[in-house]
Amino acid sequence: MRFIMMIFWTLLLVNMLMYVAGSMIGSSYDFETATTLGVFAVILIFIVSALIPAQPTEEQ
Incomplete structure (x- = not known):
């Protein structure tokens, strides 16, 4: 449902x-x-969201 709404709003905007x-x-x-x-x-947003990590990594 999240992807359908993202496609709808992106096309609308x-x-x-x-x-x-x-x-x-x-x-x-x-x-x-x-x-x-x-x-x-929409395709660009899908690619960028796949490349960005879900959670930040801890650097020590």
Whole structure:
């Protein structure tokens, strides 16, 4: 469930960002491009979360 919600919110926020940024610079909103960038963002988040250790290690 955690991953489904992460995918949903990432796609929603990236689409919102593309809409707002596009309207600020005067270009049109393209759902396909925004969703493609959202999918790349989800994949990047999955990779980064897999690389970061779950708990900090103690260094002595």
